Amino acid sequence: DSGVTQTPKHxxxxxxxRVTLRCSPRSGDLSVYWYQQSLDQGLQFLIQYYNGEERAKxxxxxxxxxxxxxxxxxxxxLSSLELGDSALxxxxxxxxxxxxxDNYGYTFGSGTRLTVV
Amino acid sequence: AQTVxxxxxxxxxxxxxxxxxSCTYDTSESDYYLFWYKQPPSRQMILVIRQEAYxxxxxxxxxxxxxxxxxxKSFSLKISDSQLGxxxxxxxxxxxxxxxxxxxxxxxxxx
Numbered sequence: 001d002s003g004v005t006q007t008p009k010h011x012x013x014x015x016x017x018r019v020t021l022r023c024s025p026r027s028g029d030l031s032v033y034w035y036q037q038s039l040d041q042g043l044q045f046l047i048q049y050y051n052g053e054e055r056a057k058x059x060x061x062x063x064x065x066x067x068x069x070x071x072x073x074x075x076x077x078l079s080s081l082e083l084g085d086s087a088l089x090x091x092x093x094x095x096x097x098x099x100x101x102d103n104y105g106y107t108f109g110s111g112t113r114l115t116v117v
Numbered sequence: 118a119q120t121v122x123x124x125x126x127x128x129x130x131x132x133x134x135x136x137x138x139s140c141t142y143d144t145s146e147s148d149y150y151l152f153w154y155k156q157p158p159s160r161q162m163i164l165v166i167r168q169e170a171y172x173x174x175x176x177x178x179x180x181x182x183x184x185x186x187x188x189x190k191s192f193s194l195k196i197s198d199s200q201l202g203x204x205x206x207x208x209x210x211x212x213x214x215x216x217x218x219x220x221x222x223x224x225x226x227x228x
Binding site for chain 1: 150152154159160161162163164167208210212214215216217218219220221
């Protein structure tokens with residue numbers, strides 16, 4: 001168990017629908033990152049939140065949105081789903097210890113497998 | 118924009134042998150971090166090793182070591198005494214404010 005919890009693990013939905021993926025970061029981590037991994041592809045950065053505020057944005061579609069709540073959990077909302085949105089969606093977290101030069105990478109959750117049919 | 122390139126989509130190595138996975142990256146920054154992540158069939162992303170760009174010394178974690186060439190923007194991963202459990206997808210990654218991943222190298226271990 002990495003300490004980053006993602007729910008649900010699997011999700012099957014129809015085209016045109018909307019889904020919400022949930023992520024609870026590791027205890028003490030303030031930053032949450034969302035990545036999309038399509039079949040046999042690398043991880044594409046979607047968006048980052050730090051302590052409730054959006055901090056960085058990647059190639060995230062307008063149909064996708066995210067937020068981080070006061071308890072630091074995050075949700076990724078995917079709407080008007082298309083077949084091409086089928087992918088593994090990862091959440092990761094980090095402590096973002098700034099000013100010390102320490103950076104130990106991200107801790108990843110086990111992902112949510114989204115299948116759009 | 119920062120990019121990470123892994124030129125070997127797949128590699129195979131005999132069990133107990135040594136293998137090196139290549140990675141190059143492009144950045145104009147001088148201070149950053151580099152990582153290798155492993156993704157086994159379970160699809161979990163596991164941090165293998167990290168390197169701080171301002172450190173000349175190559176990072177080592179047990180059987181895993183890196184060859185970091187900052188001027189050449191090269192960051193290869195060497196796995197010694199390969200084991201069956203090392204079979205996975207390996208991603209090279211670069212970070213300044215967010216982590217950018219390469220497309221990965223699938224490593225097969227031959228018994």
